[in-house]
Amino acid sequence: MKSKTMPPYDAFMNPVIQALKILGGSGTNEEINNKVIEIMTLSDDQLDVIHDPERGSQTEVEYRLHWARTYLKKYGVLENSRRGIWALTAKGKQLDKIDPREVSKFVRTQARKTQADAVKDELAETGAETSWRDDVLNSLLQMDASAFERLAQRLLRESGFIQVEVTGRSGDGGIDGKGIMRLAGLLSFHVIFQCKRYKGSVRVEQVRDFRGAMVGRADKGLMITTGNFTKDAVREATRDGAPAIDLIDGDQLVDKLKELSLGIQTNTIEIEEIVVDRSWFLGV
Numbered sequence: 001m002k003s004k005t006m007p008p009y010d011a012f013m014n015p016v017i018q019a020l021k022i023l024g025g026s027g028t029n030e031e032i033n034n035k036v037i038e039i040m041t042l043s044d045d046q047l048d049v050i051h052d053p054e055r056g057s058q059t060e061v062e063y064r065l066h067w068a069r070t071y072l073k074k075y076g077v078l079e080n081s082r083r084g085i086w087a088l089t090a091k092g093k094q095l096d097k098i099d100p101r102e103v104s105k106f107v108r109t110q111a112r113k114t115q116a117d118a119v120k121d122e123l124a125e126t127g128a129e130t131s132w133r134d135d136v137l138n139s140l141l142q143m144d145a146s147a148f149e150r151l152a153q154r155l156l157r158e159s160g161f162i163q164v165e166v167t168g169r170s171g172d173g174g175i176d177g178k179g180i181m182r183l184a185g186l187l188s189f190h191v192i193f194q195c196k197r198y199k200g201s202v203r204v205e206q207v208r209d210f211r212g213a214m215v216g217r218a219d220k221g222l223m224i225t226t227g228n229f230t231k232d233a234v235r236e237a238t239r240d241g242a243p244a245i246d247l248i249d250g251d252q253l254v255d256k257l258k259e260l261s262l263g264i265q266t267n268t269i270e271i272e273e274i275v276v277d278r279s280w281f282l283g284v
Contacts, residue, residue: 006046006060010100012068015039017077017092026087033065037231047231048201056134057199057227057250075103136254136264140226141197148197149176151262152224155253156193158260174206175213181220192218196225202247204232211236211243221245224253 019035020027027035037047042061051063069086072078077092140148149166156164156179164179174194181189192214196202202225214221221243223229228249229237237245248256258264 006049006064007040009064009067010071010104012036012040012065013072013100013103014097016065016068016072017088017095017097020078020086020088020092025093026085028085029065032069032086033062036065037061042231044231050199053199056137059228071103071107072098074107077103132264133251133254136257137226137250139263140250140253141199143197145195145197149195152193152195153177153179154262155224155256155260156191156222158262159256161191174210175217178218189219190217191220191222193222193224196223196227198225198227200227202227202229202233204230204236207233207236207245211245214243214245219243222248224248226250226253 015036016032018039019032022035023031047059047061049060051058051060069078069080072092073080075098076089077095077098078086079089080086140151143151146166153164153166156177161179161181164177166177167175175192176195178190178192181191183189194210196206202223207223207229210221210223223237223245225248228251229247234247236242237247258266
């Protein structure tokens with residue numbers, strides 16, 4: 001079904017290049033993805049397809065965009081930094097478009113690796129990244145609702161919020177908690193939050209319901225989910241003239257937990273490199 005309704009990964013290559021040119025030559029994964037979606041006018045039905053519902057919340061579009069960027073990097077058109085920022089190389093800046101078939105052929109026939117080795121290495125790299133993320137998301141999905149709300153409370157406290165309370169109860173319009181965000185010690189914003197712990201997509205109706213519950217009770221709203229948000233839900237959250245609602249999807253939640261070391265420990269492994277100075281021995 002996916003292959004019939006979804007463009008193949010190589011169809012995303014030129015839109016990625018076009019998106020980066022529009023973004024000024026560089027951008028985050030999220031910025032590139034959003035711009036490509038706009039350029040390709042992908043439908044909500046396409047955007048809502050989850051790549052592997054049993055393993056996480058990554059959408060099929062995000063998965064194919066990942067591979068498009070990877071192939072373009074191997075082709076020398078893109079580069080990316082440790083901070084996760086993608087940018088056009090000097091070669092990429094000179095190109096308006098590429099032949100996706102040529103890119104795919106080049107990657108498959110690189111002199112230093114066989115096709116099997118290249119795919120194996122890429123899958124190993126992607127698999128390692130996906131594995132720990134899946135572990136986190138699966139752990140979050142196994143928590144009960146109240147525990148997930150307490151985790152959101154801890155997350156906000158660690159992020160600088162004060163007076164964070166979990167208030168979730170029936171008949172409260174879906175509001176699970178509230179807190180105050182202090183900005184530079186000068187300004188305060190009252191924020192209410194809602195937690196949605198499931199694999200699916202948060203739809204526009206749910207954003208509207210949450211906004212209705214927050215009117216007159218807070219300056220901003222925050223929705224946190226282990227899943228993702230539909231295109232219309234994102235548009236509704238940032239609609240002009242309406243109270244602002246910030247959205248945190250599963251991937252952003254995992255990144256934030258890792259940043260704050262909440263349930264995720266990052267170990268740095270040092271590798272010792274030994275260089276023998278042969279000329280030194282000859283000069284003794």
